[in-house]
Amino acid sequence: MRNFCAAPNCTRKSTQSDLAFFKFPRDPARCQKWVDNCRRADLEDKTPDQLKKHDQLCAKHFETSMICRTIHFAEASEN
Template sequence: VPNFCAALNRTLKSTQSDLAFFRFPRYPARCQKWVENCRRADLEDKTHDQLNKRYRLCAKHFATSMICRTRHFASNP
């Protein structure tokens, strides 16, 4: 299943480019900031959990310095 960019007026999907796609944050305050920056009224009534599971933003919406290319996993004791 391809990822689509959730930003207003974006039609990019992962099968069309080498762009990275990022899930909406799980943290409610940060997730709300992403929704505001997307300028899409239809996302405003979604929960942060719904947004995290179903919506993505492409790397074009982030400064290169904001992107960490390593994965962080919680370690088990």
């Protein structure tokens, strides 16, 4: 997995301990929304499994209300 955010022009790295990173979802429709919002042509040809394995987005690209936190992990919500 790459250790940087997949959003265009974002230089944040997953090595930053104060920032959550989210893997792309496996659900095809939800994954496509993430790809569309990234506006990166190089992500268009990848499958949801490829994206989940290799790419991620940092929390700065999600509204706080879209992130569900538990003791064990943080997850981007359906929205």
